[in-house]
Structure formats: C-alpha cells, structure tokens
Amino acid sequence: MMDAARTRAWLTAAARLINANSGHLTALDTAIGDGDHGLNLRRGFEAVTAEATGDTPGAVLKAAGNALIDATGGASGPLYGTFFRRAAKALGDAPEVDDAVFAQALAAGLAGVQTLGGAAEGDKTMVDALAPAVTAFAAGGDAAAAAANGRDATESMTARKGRASYLGERSIGHIDPGAASAALLFQALCSVTTD
Amino acid sequence: MMDAARTRAWLTAAARLINANSGHLTALDTAIGDGDHGLNLRRGFEAVTAEATGDTPGAVLKAAGNALIDATGGASGPLYGTFFRRAAKALGDAPEVDDAVFAQALAAGLAGVQTLGGAAEGDKTMVDALAPAVTAFAAGGDAAAAAANGRDATESMTARKGRASYLGERSIGHIDPGAASAALLFQALCSVTTD
Amino acid sequence: MKKLINTPGTLLTDALTGFAAAHPALDVDVRRRIVTRAPTPGRVSLVSGGGSGHEPLHAGFVGPGMLHAACPGEVFTSPVPGQIHAATTAVSGGAGVLHVVKNYTGDVLNFALAAELADDDGIEIATVIVDDDVAVEDSTHTAGRRGTGATVLVEKIAGAAAENGEKLAVVAEIATEVNARSRSYGVALRAGTVPAVGTPGFTLAEDEMEWGIGIHGEPGRRRGPIAPARDIAAGALDAIAADMPLEGEVLVLVNGMGGTPLMELYVMFAEVTAWLEARGVRVARSLVGDYVTSLDMTGCSITVMRLTGTLRDLWDAPVETPALRWGR
Amino acid sequence: MKKLINTPGTLLTDALTGFAAAHPALDVDVRRRIVTRAPTPGRVSLVSGGGSGHEPLHAGFVGPGMLHAACPGEVFTSPVPGQIHAATTAVSGGAGVLHVVKNYTGDVLNFALAAELADDDGIEIATVIVDDDVAVEDSTHTAGRRGTGATVLVEKIAGAAAENGEKLAVVAEIATEVNARSRSYGVALRAGTVPAVGTPGFTLAEDEMEWGIGIHGEPGRRRGPIAPARDIAAGALDAIAADMPLEGEVLVLVNGMGGTPLMELYVMFAEVTAWLEARGVRVARSLVGDYVTSLDMTGCSITVMRLTGTLRDLWDAPVETPALRWGR
Ligand SMILES: Nc1ncnc2c1ncn2[C@@H]1O[C@H](COP(=O)(O)OP(=O)(O)O)[C@@H](O)[C@H]1O
Ligand SMILES: Nc1ncnc2c1ncn2[C@@H]1O[C@H](COP(=O)(O)OP(=O)(O)O)[C@@H](O)[C@H]1O
Ligand SMILES: [Mg+2]
Ligand SMILES: [Mg+2]
Ligand SMILES: [Mg+2]
Numbered sequence A, B: 001m002m003d004a005a006r007t008r009a010w011l012t013a014a015a016r017l018i019n020a021n022s023g024h025l026t027a028l029d030t031a032i033g034d035g036d037h038g039l040n041l042r043r044g045f046e047a048v049t050a051e052a053t054g055d056t057p058g059a060v061l062k063a064a065g066n067a068l069i070d071a072t073g074g075a076s077g078p079l080y081g082t083f084f085r086r087a088a089k090a091l092g093d094a095p096e097v098d099d100a101v102f103a104q105a106l107a108a109g110l111a112g113v114q115t116l117g118g119a120a121e122g123d124k125t126m127v128d129a130l131a132p133a134v135t136a137f138a139a140g141g142d143a144a145a146a147a148a149n150g151r152d153a154t155e156s157m158t159a160r161k162g163r164a165s166y167l168g169e170r171s172i173g174h175i176d177p178g179a180a181s182a183a184l185l186f187q188a189l190c191s192v193t194t195d
Numbered sequence C, D: 001m002k003k004l005i006n007t008p009g010t011l012l013t014d015a016l017t018g019f020a021a022a023h024p025a026l027d028v029d030v031r032r033r034i035v036t037r038a039p040t041p042g043r044v045s046l047v048s049g050g051g052s053g054h055e056p057l058h059a060g061f062v063g064p065g066m067l068h069a070a071c072p073g074e075v076f077t078s079p080v081p082g083q084i085h086a087a088t089t090a091v092s093g094g095a096g097v098l099h100v101v102k103n104y105t106g107d108v109l110n111f112a113l114a115a116e117l118a119d120d121d122g123i124e125i126a127t128v129i130v131d132d133d134v135a136v137e138d139s140t141h142t143a144g145r146r147g148t149g150a151t152v153l154v155e156k157i158a159g160a161a162a163e164n165g166e167k168l169a170v171v172a173e174i175a176t177e178v179n180a181r182s183r184s185y186g187v188a189l190r191a192g193t194v195p196a197v198g199t200p201g202f203t204l205a206e207d208e209m210e211w212g213i214g215i216h217g218e219p220g221r222r223r224g225p226i227a228p229a230r231d232i233a234a235g236a237l238d239a240i241a242a243d244m245p246l247e248g249e250v251l252v253l254v255n256g257m258g259g260t261p262l263m264e265l266y267v268m269f270a271e272v273t274a275w276l277e278a279r280g281v282r283v284a285r286s287l288v289g290d291y292v293t294s295l296d297m298t299g300c301s302i303t304v305m306r307l308t309g310t311l312r313d314l315w316d317a318p319v320e321t322p323a324l325r326w327g328r
C-alpha cells in the first residue's frame, strides 16, 4: 500500500542514497560520459526533497517530477522527471493505492522514459535497471535486486544512447551511471515498502 | 699574433663550443631567465660561421659582430655583437696585430658591452666572465681559466641586470648563462692562441 | 586541480557576475542564468544554450547580428526547461523564436520541454539541431552526431538572417542548411577537468593524443602517439572529406579547446589551409581562436563549411557580440 | 611536451603562415617576419614587436586604430634590429614612427639599434618603454619593471591618437602617459613550455601557485599554496594599489596567460571588480581575455589603468585588428 507519506518517504530515502553515492555516480559518468551524473541528481533530488509534497501519492510524484525537470538539467533530469510525472498521471488523485496499481504507475513511468528517450533494453541506459525492476515489482519480487542486476548487466553492453554511445565499444566494461542511479531509486523504494 | 685566419679560427672554435653546449646554456637560462640563451647563441654563431670573413682581424670581427646583431636577438645578441664590433674598431685595418694590441681591442669590446648594457662586475652577467678574462689576456695569463672562474663566481651573486634580476635573491645558486657563454668564447680564444 | 575559481559550487554564478560586469550592453540575470538583449518587435529572435564550460559559447555570442539570448546550464549540463523558457519569453519579438540546440540528449530533451512551454504561451518555436561532429561515425547506433564548432556558424548566419527580417521558417531553413553543409573533427592533447569532479575526464600519457574527442571531456574514438600539426590536420580533414566531399569555397574554423595557445591554432590553420588548397578547395572565410571550448582541455577542433554566395554574405554581415565582432 | 606544432624549429614560420592566411587584410612577410599595413601619408605610424609566444600580441594588434607593424622574434627572444628596421621603413608615412617597446634588455637594445638605423635613413623615431609590472618590486636593483598587460593599452590608445593625426611628440607623450597610469600583476598555476626546450620554465606542485610571474616563463617573486580567485584578485590589487593609489575611473584588463579558459577569467574579473568597487573605484572600461600570453602558461595578469576623459575617448575610438575590434 502506498499513501502520500510513504511515497514521500521513498523520495527522501532516494535523495539520501543519491547524495551518499553522488561521487560514485559521477565517477561512473566520468568514465563513459561527461562526469556530472552524481552532481546532476544530487541537485535534482535536493529540489525533490524540498518540493515533493502533496496529499496523494500522485501529487507527491508529480511535484517530484516537476522538481527534477526544473532543477536537474542533463539527460537524466527530463527522463527521471518524466518517469515520475507519468507515474503520477497514472495514479490520478487516489489518496491510497495498492501495490498492483502502484506497479502499473511505475510501468507507465517507464513507458514515458522510453518514449521520450527512445532507448530499448540493452542500449546501456537507466532503462536497463528500470525495466527489470518494474517487472519484478509487478510480480511481487525483489525489485531492488532486479534493478541491481540490471545495472550490473550494463557493464558488458555497448552503449547506443546518451553520451556513452559516442565511445562505441569503448563503453564496454563500465557500468552505466543512469542504471546505477535507477538501482538506487528501487533500493529506496524497497526500503519503504518492505516493512 | 693574430691575423685574419686565426681570428676566424677563434670564431669557428667558439661556434663549435656554443653548439656543443647549447643545451646547457639553455638549461642555465631556464633556471633564472627565459630558456633561450643557448638557442639564441647557436643561431647567432651559425651566422658568424657563415658570414665572418675578411682580410684583417678587424674585418672578421666586424662581420662577426654584425652577424650576431642581425641573427641572435635577445639581450645577448646586441651585447656580444657590440663586443666584437668595438674590438674590430680598435683593431682598425691592420692585417696582423700582436697580443698587446689584441688585448686592447678586447678591452674596448668589454667597454662597449658595459656602456650598452650598463652592467658592472658583480651584477651577475656576461661581464663577470668577460672582465677578468680580458684582464688576464692583457697580462699574458690564462684568460680561459679567468673567464671560467668569473663564470663560477656568478653562482653566488644576486642578479641586478637582465631577466635574472627579476628573481632577486632567488637568482643566487645559479650560474649566469651569459657568463657561461663568455667563458666558452675565451676557451675558444685560448685554443687558437696557445699553440 | 588548478583553477582560477572560488569554489566549484559558485563557479557559474561567479563567471556570470564577471560576464555581466564586462559586458554592460547585455542583460544578465545571474540568478535565473539567462543572458539577453532586447528583441526587435516583428523580428525573429534566436535563443541558444547548453552546459557551461564552452565559453565564449553561448553567452559570448549574444548581441546584434547573432543571438538574442543564451541560457547556460551547470558545467557540461544542459539548462533546464524553465530557464530556457524564461529566456525565450524575454526575447520573443512576436515573429517566433529559433532554438539553436546542440545534439546532446540532455540539451535536446530540455529544449523540447521548453518549446512545449512556449507553445502553451503562444510563442512560435522552430528548433535547429546542430550535429556536425564526424568523429561520431555510426550515428544510427549512437545518440547521433554531437554538435560542436558548427554551432557558431549556425548562430552567426541564422542571426544575420533574422536581423535581415526573414520569417521564422526561412531563418530555420538557413540554420538547417548551415548545419548540413558543416562538418567538424576534434583532437585533444590533454583532457579538461570538471571543477566539481577535480580530476581530468581522461588521462593521456606524455606522448599520447586522443582523436575524435567531443566537447564534454569524454574520450574520443581512438588514442595514438602524439602527431605533428600537419598529420593532425590531415587526419581531421580526411575524416571530414570522407563524409562530405569538399570542393569550391569553404569557411574554416580552427577552434581552440580552452587550454591551447593561439600561436598553435595558427599553426593548425596553416596546415588546414595547405591541405585544402592542395586539393583545389578555396578557404574563402576563416576564424581562428577559442569559440567552442571544453574547460581547460588542450587541443583543437576543425570545422569546414561549404559556402554559397548567400551564406557568405550572411557570414559577412555585421555582428557585435563579446566574442565575435565585425562589419560596420 | 604536448603542442600542436610541426617542429620547434618551424613554429614561428608555421604560425606566421597561418596568421597570413587568416588575416588577408594584413601584409605578412613570413621570411622577414614582419606584419604590416599601409601607413597613411603624413600620419605617425606605430611599430611594436618582441619575442613570440605572447599571441595575439603583437601581430594581432596590427590594423586601423592600432599598430602599423609588428615584428615577432623567436619564442621569448626579441626581434633583431634589421627586422625592426624593415618594419619601420615599410610603414613610415613621413610623420615619424613610434616604437612601442616592452622593458626587457633584449627588446630595449635591439629597438635602440633599429632606431639608429632609422635615424641614418632620416626616419624620425620616438620610443616608449612599457614597464607596468609591479611584481618587480625593486627596480633600481633590477633591469627595471617588465612590460606586460599595459602594452595593449599603450598600443590601442597611442594608435588612436596617431589615427587622429596627432604629431609624433604628442603620440609619444600619450603613450608615456598610458604607461605611467597603468600597473599590472600576474600569477601562474602552471608554467609554459618553450617548444625548443621541451620542459616547463618552472615546476609547481599540484597545490602550489606562483605569485608575481612575468610573461617569459621566469618564476615569480614567491610561491604559495593555491588560493581562491578572490584572494588572488586581492593579492594582485594590493600590490598594484600599494604602488599607485587607485581612485576615480579605471580601465581593467584581466588577461589570460594562454592556457586559461575564459570562464575562469570572468571569475577573476568579477572579483577584481568587486574589490575595486568596494573601495570606491569605478571600473569604467574593461577587457577580459587572452591578450598578452606566455605560451601555454596557466594563470592570469591583472592590469589597472587610471582613466582620464581623453584616454577613455581614445580607448573607445574605432579599432579593427585581428584581436581587438570595435567602434564604427
Ligand atoms: N536516450 C536515453 N534514454 C534513457 N536513458 C538515457 C538516455 N540518454 C541518457 N540516458 C541516461 O542518462 C544517464 C546520464 O545522465 P546525466 O549524466 O545526468 O546526463 P548527461 O548525459 O546529459 O550529462 C546515462 O547514464 C543514461 O543512463
Ligand atoms: N645589461 C646587461 N649587461 C650585460 N649582460 C647582460 C645584460 N642583460 C643580460 N645580459 C646577459 O645576457 C644573458 C641572457 O642572454 P639571452 O638569454 O640570450 O637574452 P634574453 O635575456 O633576452 O633572453 C644573461 O645571462 C646575461 O649574462
Ligand atoms: Mg553526464
Ligand atoms: Mg634568455
Ligand atoms: Mg552533462
């Protein structure tokens, strides 16, 4: 069951994890991108922490999505912003939703990311962590573990989207920074739903 | 006794020494100047080798002075150029001169350097090698050794002329590059006069 | 890390404060991070933007004959939609606004969201995506070619067209044509350092260089032994010519990456000119200097644009910005 | 050593070849190493020169409103008398020629010899020696203060006076006044490398900087821990203000040393402006960028000139050179 408080708890847990791992995310992005992913998301999630309030899960997620779009910049800002805004839209104004409905909302968020960014699974992006996590969540499985596996699987992939794609085969051997941050989001989600 | 051939032999010996020690002179100038003294003098003495010809010692030295002024640049070009031009002037058009006359010519060259550059002994310049060498030559002593001693004495001096003077006391502990090249000139001179 | 900054966190604000003080003819909103000049009512305006660290791009190109607004993001990070929208609104003259966007996922997405906001406000937007970098060889399996040196050419020439009173569709078409006729290729001798990171984007040995670099500190296509200027010019121009046959009159930009002295850029330009003229290509216009940089990266990029009479005239038209100025 | 060059031995020729190709409005004699433009008969002409490695100085300042000729020497080595004389003769318009000379023994001596040659040819020469660098504290026990950033100001303002038709004595007097009213101070984060030498002029640890550097790779007055931009600005301005009371309206040049990105120079300019304005000094004119460099040195110099109405008007007068361009 998700209500506004638990949704917000998810986001603040995510913000803490992003903040704690910001240097690591940036290091991953330095290897195959432009070295700002951790900085971007830390800035973005600071705004989320400050602005993502509301009376329903949908309202909280919509505010979070707007905050991310307004404060993050880069590729990840609009993508994660869209993830939360689409999820919010799917939730409507229900004050409480069960896990099945929440799972559908996450799936809608993922679809939004894929429509906006055009990335499929295997392209070595955040999608590679988001997609298995969303599936696992819907199936009542361990979404955090699924996201982490998806993240780790990006290491052997050749990037076809985002900056890392410029490296071609030289992107192999590095974990995608966006997949790593997506895994943190699901780690945070599981920390507030499994209790 | 100096005639045109021996004067020219002096200059070509000097050019060989400068060329062989160019890197060392540049290294000295990198420490307390701008790192070009060896490059400057190598260029200058290449021109000397090509252009310093004539029927009298005076003609050879005048051509050498002009070549140095035309090709060297930097502080050392006009100073060494003036050294040779003033010496040439003192020699007039005598086809052969004895050592006493030649010594007077060298003294005139030194005076020219000091008038143009305004440096006194102790200012940590080429003058610190030239002056004792000129004196020793006049006294029939070992001018090359005197120049080398003068060169080595610059190590403990504080520079008051040229670029090294900007370093103030930080110039202490380094040999002056111009004093080092002046010592090479007298080493070359002695190699052609003591035989 | 060695930089003339206060702290990485205040870098952008500090730099914009300095920019504002140095260029009083422009309006600089340091807090909202937008640099603008007054639009001409009834004329098309041009807005560009992108991550900081590429100075003088883009703020240095705001002024008569070129851009109307620039919105710098954080270092190497695209600006955000609200910021782009504020710039767009501030300079809208009623005849539509051209967004000049370098082809990076972040820039493209954020400008697209800003265009939606403008649409909500009834401001007509056209967008040109600049993607001139031939070092990105396989654009179907990548995010597409990067936008680099050609951005300056697009902004200058489209700016002149807007100044001439052309309609939005025409200005956009000209901008698209400039991009289509331009190709770039860059090399690095030393990577730049993102201030907030503190270490270089990649590390090269003292005898190595990187071929095919972008402007965001990302490594290039391949690494090789350091080469003479002549070979670097030939390598870059071979890559460009393989992609776009070079002939007739061209405009050449030899662009420094931020840490390269001008003297070396002139050496590169001499080699580029020699290579082109030996193949019957005439360098009719040129620009040598730092225009699209990558923090303190050492290296350069070479951009070649095939000219037409119209494009040449628009290039020659007066421009008066901090970084590009000519004509009377 | 990492540089975009062919060989150290061909660097100057290659760079001049590129310069010539990039600036067809100027006459470049690559062999004799002189850059000239046509003099105006009956008007004073300005000739400057010095070692290479300081680009755009001096060739980048040849053009209407500024210099008539530049003669670049080898890297960090003054030009030779014959070369200076050839430049002087080429641009003499019959009303005399002003030699603008930075105060380095080599430059002073070679220009003095060139002035003698001009005198033999009946060309009237006046010489202004630029010596603005306050980092040289004790000028009675040194070769005197070095000429650095103020050279640009002298060349611009005296060039405008010549363009106005002033007589040689007046142009020389104005040039002297600009120098007298200007002071500079520079810092380095990393030394430059003379190409023919291949190693940096001095070496700093990753957390060190050098205060009071000149423009020839020589170390400065002291070494210290790397400092924030604010403290660097304050240190430089303290040294300047201790030497020349700052008041009224000033012109500020924040000059990059060749390897410093523009963004950092704007940060420095913000701090310099804040320091001055907090003390009631108004920054009425400014210039931020690479003007008097030192190969690939990382760092900057700060120049402050106390303005008068006349000097400000001459500064504002039109100028059209490769590196400085404004007015109409
Ligand atoms: N088209 C895309 N679709 C999905 N995710 C993407 C796409 N492009 C980039 N990303 C994700 O964004 C991450 C980079 O984000 P960030 O570094 O913040 O932005 P930028 O690349 O603009 O610097 C990548 O690691 C990748 O996971
Ligand atoms: N005023 C002077 N009088 C005598 N010798 C000088 C003077 N100034 C410089 N020198 C000599 O010139 C040498 C430097 O020559 P060089 O490096 O070729 O010229 P620059 O200093 O112009 O680079 C110094 O080491 C010093 O011996
Ligand atoms: Mg990134
Ligand atoms: Mg020297
Ligand atoms: Mg980025």
Ligand SMILES: [Mg+2]
Residues within 6 Å of the ligand: B034, B036, B074, B075, D051, D076, D077, D078, D106
């Ligand atoms: Mg020198």
